[in-house]
Amino acid sequence: MAEEVAYYALIDDYSSREEPGGVVRRVRHDQGQRDEAFSKDLVWKRTTLLYAAERGDTMNDFVPITEEEAMRIVDRIRQDAAASG
């Protein structure tokens, strides 16, 4: 099975559907799946936030988005990081 990737916008108290606070992707493959967030270090890192949300945690909402939308959020995070030095 080829890898399948689904993207989700992370929305918390300080962000919105229009300007999500982060982006998470779920990568499915032969051996299972992994969730990764585009991290503060500007690389994709393992995250468990989506799992938590699927098990009742109410801290963040996750909205399915397209890869294109996901890349826009990634670009924005990179720009914000560059602007803040």
Add this chain to the structure above:
Amino acid sequence: MRIDHPAEDDTPRASPESRLADTPLADTGYDQPDRVAYFAEHRATVEAAYREYQAAREWDEAVPALREAWENHENKWPYPERGGPTVHPEVPGAWRGTGDRYLAPDANSEVTRGCARIREVGETVITPAMRRIEAEDPSRNLVGLDYRLKAEDRLKEKVADELEARPGLTAAKALSSVPDAVRFTFCYEDQRYASGVRADLMRLRAEGFELAKPLKNSWSSDQYKGINTQWREPETGQRFEVQFHTRPSFEAKQLSHDAYERIRNPQTSEPELDELEDFQRQVCGKIPVPPDAAEIDDPPRKEHDG
């Protein structure tokens, strides 16, 4: 205790209406329509009690096999015990926890200060109010009250996870949006679940608390069963969580607690993760869903609710 189900054996029986027709009306003091309604109500009550008994029995019977499944998982995937002292970080003032989670010194001290404030508001304001709400209805109660305050290391784990995935957020903001730093769980009988939850949502409102987010109804989920709500204490802005469970869904949560902790650990391997999800699915599949539970929605909103 055994509850007889009206239609449990094969004995042919007449409908309540036809049996009524054989009984002299003068014997009961009821008019015919009242008697029909009375018997219909009685039958519904008995059937509801039977369903609850049956559902609880099925859950109780499933528990030993689920425990065994978890023991097998633990044997297959040995895991270091958690709960010991926090690993001392290489940076003074920093914090390092389970799953190699990390808080820098400034973030760590911010969270430590915040935890003290949360404990104070939790104990002096929120807990007494929840006790008042609990006292309003003896048919259900708060369970797990000893764990109403999340341990400081668990809070730091949540903040660390959030900061990792949420560029630009400060530790103080991440901590303030943790919904379950203070948490409560109401536990109901199956048949009273829907009406009980709705009544308690209104009681929380009446106590002055504001719903911080729409309630999360997970009764249709295959990974978790129950309703979780996030509230705000208006004077301090402190968040707290109230969960609504039945006995089986609460016991299921306890039974799968360690599995959930492993799922939340970023160092758990992907193959194990798959099996953990299967285990959660097995557990959830055995939990009886109370009548109308999946239909429960937010209580009517107040203007200032967030």
